[in-house]
Amino acid sequence: MAVDMNERRQLILKLVIQEFIETSTPVASELLLRKYGLAVSSATIRNEMAALEDLGYLTHWHTSAGRVPTDAGYRYYVENLMDRTPLSATEQRTIRHQFYQVRSELDQWIQLAGAVLARTAQNASVVTPPRAYQARFKHLELIAIHEATVLLVLVLHDGTIRQQSFTLESARPQEDLSRSAARLNERCHDAPIGKIEEMLQQERTVTPAQLDELDLVVLDLITKAMHQLEDQVNGQIYSDGLLEMLNQPEFAQVARVRQVLEMLQSGKGLGPLIPRVLANNGVQVIIGGEHSRDEMREYSVVLSRYGVADEVVGILGVIGPTRMAYPRTISTVRYISTVMSDMLGDIYGGESSRA
Amino acid sequence: MAVDMNERRQLILKLVIQEFIETSTPVASELLLRKYGLAVSSATIRNEMAALEDLGYLTHWHTSAGRVPTDAGYRYYVENLMDRTPLSATEQRTIRHQFYQVRSELDQWIQLAGAVLARTAQNASVVTPPRAYQARFKHLELIAIHEATVLLVLVLHDGTIRQQSFTLESARPQEDLSRSAARLNERCHDAPIGKIEEMLQQERTVTPAQLDELDLVVLDLITKAMHQLEDQVNGQIYSDGLLEMLNQPEFAQVARVRQVLEMLQSGKGLGPLIPRVLANNGVQVIIGGEHSRDEMREYSVVLSRYGVADEVVGILGVIGPTRMAYPRTISTVRYISTVMSDMLGDIYGGESSRA
DNA sequence: CGCTAGCACTCGGATAGTGCGAGTGCTAAG
DNA sequence: CTTAGCACTCGCACTATCCGAGTGCTAGCG
Numbered sequence: 001m002a003v004d005m006n007e008r009r010q011l012i013l014k015l016v017i018q019e020f021i022e023t024s025t026p027v028a029s030e031l032l033l034r035k036y037g038l039a040v041s042s043a044t045i046r047n048e049m050a051a052l053e054d055l056g057y058l059t060h061w062h063t064s065a066g067r068v069p070t071d072a073g074y075r076y077y078v079e080n081l082m083d084r085t086p087l088s089a090t091e092q093r094t095i096r097h098q099f100y101q102v103r104s105e106l107d108q109w110i111q112l113a114g115a116v117l118a119r120t121a122q123n124a125s126v127v128t129p130p131r132a133y134q135a136r137f138k139h140l141e142l143i144a145i146h147e148a149t150v151l152l153v154l155v156l157h158d159g160t161i162r163q164q165s166f167t168l169e170s171a172r173p174q175e176d177l178s179r180s181a182a183r184l185n186e187r188c189h190d191a192p193i194g195k196i197e198e199m200l201q202q203e204r205t206v207t208p209a210q211l212d213e214l215d216l217v218v219l220d221l222i223t224k225a226m227h228q229l230e231d232q233v234n235g236q237i238y239s240d241g242l243l244e245m246l247n248q249p250e251f252a253q254v255a256r257v258r259q260v261l262e263m264l265q266s267g268k269g270l271g272p273l274i275p276r277v278l279a280n281n282g283v284q285v286i287i288g289g290e291h292s293r294d295e296m297r298e299y300s301v302v303l304s305r306y307g308v309a310d311e312v313v314g315i316l317g318v319i320g321p322t323r324m325a326y327p328r329t330i331s332t333v334r335y336i337s338t339v340m341s342d343m344l345g346d347i348y349g350g351e352s353s354r355a
Numbered sequence: 356m357a358v359d360m361n362e363r364r365q366l367i368l369k370l371v372i373q374e375f376i377e378t379s380t381p382v383a384s385e386l387l388l389r390k391y392g393l394a395v396s397s398a399t400i401r402n403e404m405a406a407l408e409d410l411g412y413l414t415h416w417h418t419s420a421g422r423v424p425t426d427a428g429y430r431y432y433v434e435n436l437m438d439r440t441p442l443s444a445t446e447q448r449t450i451r452h453q454f455y456q457v458r459s460e461l462d463q464w465i466q467l468a469g470a471v472l473a474r475t476a477q478n479a480s481v482v483t484p485p486r487a488y489q490a491r492f493k494h495l496e497l498i499a500i501h502e503a504t505v506l507l508v509l510v511l512h513d514g515t516i517r518q519q520s521f522t523l524e525s526a527r528p529q530e531d532l533s534r535s536a537a538r539l540n541e542r543c544h545d546a547p548i549g550k551i552e553e554m555l556q557q558e559r560t561v562t563p564a565q566l567d568e569l570d571l572v573v574l575d576l577i578t579k580a581m582h583q584l585e586d587q588v589n590g591q592i593y594s595d596g597l598l599e600m601l602n603q604p605e606f607a608q609v610a611r612v613r614q615v616l617e618m619l620q621s622g623k624g625l626g627p628l629i630p631r632v633l634a635n636n637g638v639q640v641i642i643g644g645e646h647s648r649d650e651m652r653e654y655s656v657v658l659s660r661y662g663v664a665d666e667v668v669g670i671l672g673v674i675g676p677t678r679m680a681y682p683r684t685i686s687t688v689r690y691i692s693t694v695m696s697d698m699l700g701d702i703y704g705g706e707s708s709r710a
Numbered sequence: 711c712g713c714t715a716g717c718a719c720t721c722g723g724a725t726a727g728t729g730c731g732a733g734t735g736c737t738a739a740g
Numbered sequence: 741c742t743t744a745g746c747a748c749t750c751g752c753a754c755t756a757t758c759c760g761a762g763t764g765c766t767a768g769c770g
Contacts, residue, residue, distance in 0.1 A: 026762090028761075028762055028763085029762075029763080030761090030762075040713075040714085041713070041714050041715080042714090042762095043713075043714050043715075043716095043764095043765095044712085044713060044714070046762085046763065046764075047712095047713085047764095049763095050763090050764080060762090060763080061722095062720075062721055062722070062762095063719080063720045063721060063762075063763060063764085064719085064720050064721045064722075064760090064761060064762045064763060065721080065722080065761085065762070065763085066761085066762070066763090103520075104519050104520050104521050105517075105518075105519050105520075106518055106519070106520060107518065138498060139496060139498045139508075141494060141496050141508070141510070143493060143494045143510060145702055145703070146702060146703055149701070149702050151510070151514070153494075153496070153508065153510060153516065155496070155498060155506070155508060155518075159506070159518065161508065161516060161518055162460075162462075163460075163461055163462065163510075163514065163516055164459050164460050164461070165458075165459050165461060165702060166459050178537075182533075242616060243613065243616050243617060243620065246609065246612065246613055246616065247613075251609060252609060253609070254601065254606060254607060254608070254609055254612060257601065257609060257612055258598065258601055258602075261597060261598050261601065262598060265598065346504070347500055347501060347504050347520060348500070348501055381733090383732070383733055383734085384733075384734080385732090385733075395742075395743085396742070396743050396744080397733095397743090398735095398736095398742075398743050398744075398745095399741085399742060399743070401733090401734065401735075402735095402741095402742090404734095405734090405735080415733090415734085416751095417733095417749080417750055417751070418733075418734060418735085418748080418749045418750060419731090419732060419733045419734060419748085419749050419750045419751075420732085420733070420734085420750080420751080421732085421733065421734090
């Protein structure tokens, strides 16, 4: 058997895949002929399809059904066949405009990115907030709430905010708290955890104490909080567009719905991909169970890193059934990641992570 | 026809409902007899069931099917029939312990409440963060991020935090920002929006200016932000336990799933109930389309207010199909709302909202 | 040697008929 | 008022059947 690629085969594979992506029904030889007016007969197309099947790019579910792409088929399509047209200028403008409108509210960026991704890709989107590789102290605030209860607001260098309450041995006036905060803000300026722990250590051993009891309590809380935050790096994955995804015909039976919900909620199946995406530049496409096993076998993921290199980075992307409009999805993910990177660049003033 | 309630009828209604809640299958007369050993024959039970049907408490879907409760039936059950045993001491302890462990991280309370509710009620939970009726300024922080870009962290009296970035005409050193923040913190202490707007107004007209340009810019941002936050009072509804709910047999077809997802996402159907819940003390049970129309016809909601009266309040509860384990759900909602109220009481120092 | 017309063959899915079992509603008697 | 008995009603599962969509193969053609 001549298991080689040639132009005609490529064309047929491309058409089969595009047709399947569009209609979600197995593609018959006759249909390709009618719809695209190929210059050969359906029998020839069938022969080519059989060859493509030998190559591992197509299958069919039963004898009398049309062809369906395999994961390898999709992979070949994404790598060699598909059109790589970026989003239209109009779409780009629309998206950029939406982001412009929420430019001052950082927490809305994520939400917006998720919504836009989901809507244009008609699938679920996943977005992690921009985070620094290493937690670095930026600012701290102590606010007297009630009696000895104090609210601690901790702002990290990457914009992460954490609020936490704690109770002192005895009540302290707001001035004390403010003074303590000011002292610590100065001493911890831009410090990573290590530095702060060091300081704490030193302070406890050296006798002429420069910090008072309150300061120490707070420092202790801070290091704990920073550790926690660092442990859950990208731990939280926001997702949106469940509804859009459910409109895809593959979710006709509830079992699939449950499956995908579990996946999104647990972040399992997605988690293992994160380091890979963080390490690489550009859009990553994972088709079916290419990297993780079972859980993801029927799903594809299109992910990209975004952010400012060496400052803050996050991940955004789309998840959906392997039958996914790859060209459009990839363009969208790419574009939104550049927009987000640009906006972060404006704030952090570095080069954005994606060229 | 003697359409009256009597003890036997009540018992039968109760058993039918409990049985249906448990098995989700129509309840037959014979079954009640066998399972609960009633002292009458199945024919009598049938007669009683027919009477209960006349009263509007039961229906059946077709002639040869067992009985199923109507919304009115559930209502009667909740009001008069069901056992009102609180959660067991063990369960209470477990829950309280879980909350104790996250006592210092306010943002985790909501998440925990949602998770516990969902898990014990085996349905979706909804929780809104505790919010004040009226936005009141608590604290503000200005942090230089990069060049002229400044991060504004605004803390309201109810613990709401908002971060927002803005750009100045020209860069200012952190000291300027800190001084400005200190000034404003002092002047705006505990002020509601109105006060701040007044101040802003006055400052602009009176000639011997006490505040500088930076202060005014920030004040302006603050009022805008506070307005926005106030407009979306309880706008955000966290929900959890979708998966638990999907395990309920009523979600065997995907249409239902989509329906409920839309409802949760849009907050439609839930929104109209909020004022009602905020206005009343205690657990509110809304069965089927009792208050809103169509969208909610097949769902019930068990909600309660929580918080500290006149300080901060929020809502938490459970949403699920009308066939819901009301006694357990109600107890859980009630208990968690008291726990949350107690915890908030510890912070805000008032009487908790629920007796 | 590649292409194609023709045809047998294979399945899936829709449709209809059937029987069964679960429950009810009614009636008539205790 | 209760209940035994029974006719009646449906939903559901099962089977048989048919139809159409597609394929794979073969033989013949250029």
